[in-house]
Amino acid sequence: MPSLFDKIGAELKRGLVQIAALCLLQERLYGYQLVKILASHGLETEEGTLYPLLRRLEAQGLLLSEWDTQGARPRKYYLLSPQGMEALPRLREAWEEIAGAVGTILGTPVVGTTLPGGAKEEA
Amino acid sequence: MATRGQDSLHRWLDDASAAMAGTSEQRRDMVLELESTIQDRVEERTRHGEERERAIAVVLKGMGDPAEIGSAYAPGRPLLALHHTRPFLLNTASLFAAHFLLVLGATVADRELALGVLRIPPIEDPKSVLSVCGHALRTLLFDAGLVLVLFTLLSRVGRAIRFPRLELSVRPERRRNLEGAFFLALVLVVVNLFRDDLLALYVRGDDGVAQVPLVGPGLVSCVPWLNLWLGLALARELLYARYRERRWTLGFDLLSCVAGLFCLLLMVAAERLVDLTPAHAALGEAGDGLAALLNTAFGLIALAAAALLAAKAVRRGVRIAILER
Numbered sequence: 001m002p003s004l005f006d007k008i009g010a011e012l013k014r015g016l017v018q019i020a021a022l023c024l025l026q027e028r029l030y031g032y033q034l035v036k037i038l039a040s041h042g043l044e045t046e047e048g049t050l051y052p053l054l055r056r057l058e059a060q061g062l063l064l065s066e067w068d069t070q071g072a073r074p075r076k077y078y079l080l081s082p083q084g085m086e087a088l089p090r091l092r093e094a095w096e097e098i099a100g101a102v103g104t105i106l107g108t109p110v111v112g113t114t115l116p117g118g119a120k121e122e123a
Numbered sequence: 124m125a126t127r128g129q130d131s132l133h134r135w136l137d138d139a140s141a142a143m144a145g146t147s148e149q150r151r152d153m154v155l156e157l158e159s160t161i162q163d164r165v166e167e168r169t170r171h172g173e174e175r176e177r178a179i180a181v182v183l184k185g186m187g188d189p190a191e192i193g194s195a196y197a198p199g200r201p202l203l204a205l206h207h208t209r210p211f212l213l214n215t216a217s218l219f220a221a222h223f224l225l226v227l228g229a230t231v232a233d234r235e236l237a238l239g240v241l242r243i244p245p246i247e248d249p250k251s252v253l254s255v256c257g258h259a260l261r262t263l264l265f266d267a268g269l270v271l272v273l274f275t276l277l278s279r280v281g282r283a284i285r286f287p288r289l290e291l292s293v294r295p296e297r298r299r300n301l302e303g304a305f306f307l308a309l310v311l312v313v314v315n316l317f318r319d320d321l322l323a324l325y326v327r328g329d330d331g332v333a334q335v336p337l338v339g340p341g342l343v344s345c346v347p348w349l350n351l352w353l354g355l356a357l358a359r360e361l362l363y364a365r366y367r368e369r370r371w372t373l374g375f376d377l378l379s380c381v382a383g384l385f386c387l388l389l390m391v392a393a394e395r396l397v398d399l400t401p402a403h404a405a406l407g408e409a410g411d412g413l414a415a416l417l418n419t420a421f422g423l424i425a426l427a428a429a430a431l432l433a434a435k436a437v438r439r440g441v442r443i444a445i446l447e448r
Contacts, residue, residue, distance in 0.1 A: 032160045047160055048192035051153070055196065067155075073163075076156045 010049075017045050018053055019091050022084060025063060030075040054078055062087060128179035132161065138189035143196045153196055161186065264386045271383025274355050275376045355379060 017038065024037055031051055038045050057063045062084035068075050080088065136154050143150045161182055168178035186192060 030159075031156055032163045035160075046187070047157065048187060048195040051156060052196045055153075073159050074155060075159055076152075 013043065013045070014049060014053070017043055017050065018057070019095055021050070021053065022057065022062060022080060022088060022091060025078050025080045025084070026088070028077050028079045030068075030077050034078070057084075126176060128176040131183060132158070132179055135161075135183050135186070135189045139193035141190070141193065143193040153193075157186075157192070264389050268383045268386030268389075271355070271379045271386065273383075275380035275383065278376060 020038060020041070020043055021034060024034060029037070031047065031054065034054075035045055035047065035050055038050075054063060054065075058065055058078070062081055063078050064081045065076055065078045068077055136158055139157060140150050140154045143153055161179075164182040164185070165175065165178045168181065169175050173181075
């Protein structure tokens, strides 16, 4: 039975994974690759969370996908769509604003708010 | 020959697929993606010397409950939130019970269905197929009118006294499937036009054409209300989901109330419909048989269409789940 902290943590992470995935998918990646990259950045994400999220982003027109059947096994690759490219800078701005505001409220101003693939900003 | 590990993998994928929403093509796509990931994970483990069977077992265990993973592809599918279930069932059940008793009395016990000025005579010794059609039309107008008016009044009164809001919780991303469900409900309403008094075998006897109902009257008579109610609730919630403004639901309520009153007035005005005879339609004796045939054929076509739509809707993942949002 997940604790209240787990639930809140999971909800918090879900929003973060969304923006992180969009940033990472400026490069063509398949699902499992994305899981591993996110994990390497400290964002452990289950497939049951990430894959439906990717599909939702695709349905919203922010991502494009294609199957690659050339390799040992078929893989579904995702890439940011032109619409996603357009949305990304705005998302980045929104993230920086939120992170800054939350950091101020918590009394721990966020230093070096960085998104994958983005320039590091020093506070 | 498939190994035990492969078997358990396929079973896991089947379970995940069963919990997914969407077309078979979409489900296949999702399953393939999951399988590809599982194989990647298994391969990683076997590369480190682990036995394949064991690697599959460990990876599947790590992936978690397949039903949970599958259902994660269709988040927010509840149409009826837990906290709305009780008022929804209570209101619908009480209306249903009233309607059931009235129609049962009118059609089975040969008693007139009367509510103030609204009167539906029993189907007793129908003059002709046309007369039965007229009767059925009046009953339908009565049904629709009453449901529309009561639906509006109850929902408005409920809000005024702060009764837990009667609504189906709809999430916009599930709209396509909801539209399928709504369309299905509408089709069922149309199908119910062909109730037992129309969807019947017609037998030519000494006294003319007699009807042998195919479906029990009590059972069928309750369905239109239930469907109409569901259809109305869904339509209103879809409007809200789409426009996110309360004025749309208010507009919808006003419109349904006016439409209901119009149906009831029309029903009163159409009292003479039950006196129709084949002579009115200038069809003569042959008309009875032809009309009966057309009625039955049309009813069966409508039923087949509803079955096809139901199958399609199920494939598209229409589910009515009572889950907490």
